Amino acid sequence: MGKKNGQTAPESRGVAHPEPMAGEDERELGLRPRRLNEFLGQKTMKENLAVFISTARERGESLDHLFLIGPPGLGKTTLAQVVANELEAGFVQTSAPALDKPKDLVGLLTKLQKGDVFFIDEVHRLKPAIEELLYIAMEDYELDWIVGQGPMAHALRIPIKPFTLVGATTKAGTVSSPLVSRFGITCRFSFYEQEDMEAIVRRSAGLLGAGIDDDAAALLAKSSRGTPRVVNRLLRRMRDFAQFAGKASISLPVVRDGLKRLEIDPLGLERQDRDILKMIIERYRGGPVGAETLAISIGESVETLEDYYEPYLIQAGLLQRSPRGRMATSLAYSHLGLPPLGPPAAGTGEGLLF
């Protein structure tokens, strides 16, 4: 394809768990869809994007700036690369925490070629000074740059090549509105449907050269919290279990047994998900409990709790977020086999106002 791939270190401080573990990155790379037709699911989003990409190309213009919103592992980084490939444009990648000083951003923007896709991950973490620079860059393809110091300082307007900014975030609500308003296209990812997850399992198994039975693929898809990154990770583990047991392919019993070994339950919850619900129910009487308190109780950062665990627990109907905090739903009690909460026991002092 002869495209450059100028990458800065995609740092991911803060959200430790959801990003691929060290060493896993490489293996994920082979499974990553490269073109829109390999990018499964998210049908409406994909159809719209196909239109915007082809019309921008017909006009010989760069694609409008693109805002990608969704929980970790649903394909934001993948889609950014797919868009660059479809545009036959260069792809330059960074993340907000890696942009410390305005000059870091200036260095990247001035090197862009016409039509390049410039991907910034975690855009909700951009520093204000960098955001300000980005506004003008996005709108006018120019940089406002102060050179010199003290009385010698003066502002320069440096032209840059027209480019497409792709910004990704797990937290749309915390992105500043001036930035949001400068994105012309917004893609909101939802957890993948069962049939799309099955298609992803089959595609990945094919690429890994691993045989998998249909019923095994269906169970794996169902147990992967609607998240392609999770299903790819579990698929590799199931391949290990099958190989270890001397099986030629991944069968339903292999998946059933493997999920049990990994402590993943029929709803696709991991042990930490269940610990979160148990904590709310047993320690905080079902809630509401604030995110900070809950995060400390389970030994995770608030960011990991909010970005990775909560969206799926909410979608599965097990957790509710209210202004006063997090609450376990009655489905959470029954899923964990815990009795519904009765009134506070007499004489414990609980429930008294003073």
Ligand SMILES: Nc1ncnc2c1ncn2[C@@H]1O[C@H](COP(=O)(O)OP(=O)(O)O)[C@@H](O)[C@H]1O
């Ligand atoms: N629509 C999709 N179809 C097939 N595989 C996908 C899709 N979206 C994501 N994946 C797989 O899941 C992995 C994680 O996606 P990624 O783009 O890194 O997620 P995010 O950036 O949202 O955290 C990718 O490496 C890819 O293999």
Ligand SMILES: [Mg+2]
């Ligand atoms: Mg990503």
